[in-house]
Amino acid sequence: MAASIATRVTGVGLYLGALILAAWALCLAAGPEAYGTFKLVMGSPLGKFVLLGMSVSFFYHLASGVRHMIWDLGYGMKIQQANALSVASFAFAIAATVAVWVIAAMIGAL
């Protein structure tokens, strides 16, 4: 239940996150000054916090999408299996987010 509604909530969150991607493209097309401002905003503590939220949302939505595909193919329909898949989705979201941000810190992308 919580896993299902979280898929929708993160989906709506990512809808807003995609507008950041649109802003990136628009600033890139606008030139060096606009692009510099974009990088400054996204690199600020608030920008990083939003990106962190987008990371968790993205990886959860991804894992949950795969979970739904497994069900669509007819597997994992027993209650224990379904619950295990839900827990695995949350675990993957946390693990993948930590991994990506550690990599970002290591390569100096932060």
Add this chain to the structure above:
Amino acid sequence: MSSSKPDFRTPLSRARGLGSAHHGAAEWLSAGLMSAALIPLTLWLVFAVLRLAQLDYYGAVEWIRGPVNVSLMVLTVLIAFAHMHHGMRVVIEDYVHERLGKLGALALSLFVSGLAGALTIFSILKVALASA
């Protein structure tokens, strides 16, 4: 030929125009295919964002001029915005029941995802295709 198809609707629901519209399966399949395509594309996008975070404006311009990068970026944006609109439509249809409110919300979602998607793709192509 519709008389040869099995029809599970009651005479009353048929009269009211309710029941299956008979294109649910195709819609389900295309939504599934878009979602499946987004698995590799968005994972690539994560690596793209990590790479772009290291680059300044000139590096980013150089990066988007790569044929693989611009192709994958445009494909990702195209499918992601279509997927977003589809997902938002399901959410709106499930939670907004008032007729005008539902219509307005659906139109707004189509407008936002369509306009943002078009602006994004056009901006990317403008930079990628500009003469260096």
